[in-house]
Amino acid sequence: MHNLLIRRENRTDHGAISHVIEQAFKNQQYSSHTEHFIVDALRRADALTLSLVAVLNKKIVGHIAISPVQISSGVQGWYGLGPVAVLPEWQLQGIGSALIQSALNQLKMISAKGCVVLGDPNFYSGFSFKAVPDLILANVPAEYFQALSFDGKFPQGIVTYHEAFNATS
Numbered sequence: 001m002h003n004l005l006i007r008r009e010n011r012t013d014h015g016a017i018s019h020v021i022e023q024a025f026k027n028q029q030y031s032s033h034t035e036h037f038i039v040d041a042l043r044r045a046d047a048l049t050l051s052l053v054a055v056l057n058k059k060i061v062g063h064i065a066i067s068p069v070q071i072s073s074g075v076q077g078w079y080g081l082g083p084v085a086v087l088p089e090w091q092l093q094g095i096g097s098a099l100i101q102s103a104l105n106q107l108k109m110i111s112a113k114g115c116v117v118l119g120d121p122n123f124y125s126g127f128s129f130k131a132v133p134d135l136i137l138a139n140v141p142a143e144y145f146q147a148l149s150f151d152g153k154f155p156q157g158i159v160t161y162h163e164a165f166n167a168t169s
Contacts, residue, residue, distance in 0.1 A: 004095065006102045009051040009063075014043070016060040017053065024085035034168050035083040041164035042067050049079055049110075050103050054086070054095045062086040064099040066107060067164070069116055071135070072157035077113035080161050100127055104148070114149040116159055121146060135159060 009017060021036040042048040047067050054062030064084040071078055081103065086095045104127065107115055117124050121131065121143050129146035134156035137145040147154055 003056055004098060005055040006052055006098060007055065009053050013053055013060060014040075017051070017063045020060055020063050020087055021083060021085040023087055024091070025083070027088075035085065037167040037169055038083065038165050039063070039065050041167035042162060045162065045164050047162045047164060050106055052099055052103055052106075054099050056090070056095075061090045062095045062099050064096075064103050066103050066115070067162050069162070070160040071155050072160075073155050075113070075155040075157070077111065078155065078159075079107055079112055079115050080159075081115050081117040082119065097126075108150055113151055114147055114154070116145065116147045118145050120144070137161075 017039065018036040021039060025031040025033060025035050039048070039051070042065060043051070048065060049068060050064070050066035052064050053060045062085060064081070066079050066081055069078050069080040081100065084096050084099055104115060116135070117129055118137060118140060124146050127148065129148045131143050131145065132147045132154045133142070135147050135154060136157070137159050
């Protein structure tokens with residue numbers, strides 16, 4: 001995708017970001033359809049470590065959020081990837097992958113230790129995410145919760161996402 005620009009969000013992007021997220025998850029049966037509320041709540045709580053948009057022909061077509069996670073062992077420097085969203089008409093063209101790669105590169109630049117994701121193991125393994133037996137997200141099948149360590153060390157414990165992930169409006 002040669003005209004694709006990935007950049008940090010700015011204030012004027014918020015409405016377009018909500019639209020992209022709503023559209024991307026509208027027909028997903030695994031979705032709670034609250035993903036756009038989650039991103040807004042993370043933003044309000046100043047817990048949106050990274051918020052990147054994918055722009056094509058001056059239109060926002062994708063978005064990714066990265067926020068800090070807590071791990072019961074107390075280890076710091078770990079982040080959660082998601083939600084990641086691409087407008088339905090632009091899905092399966094590499095935009096989501098470009099957003100993920102950009103976000104992971106930026107996490108490394110801020111000296112993050114690693115990143116976790118709840119998602120399709122077949123997709124996220126392409127970014128070197130893997131299930132880690134002693135790193136647990138409660139109430140989800142272990143194979144769908146995966147981690148990527150930037151220093152080769154994986155923490156042990158229960159992972160908790162920011163309370164904004166409970167937002168429903």
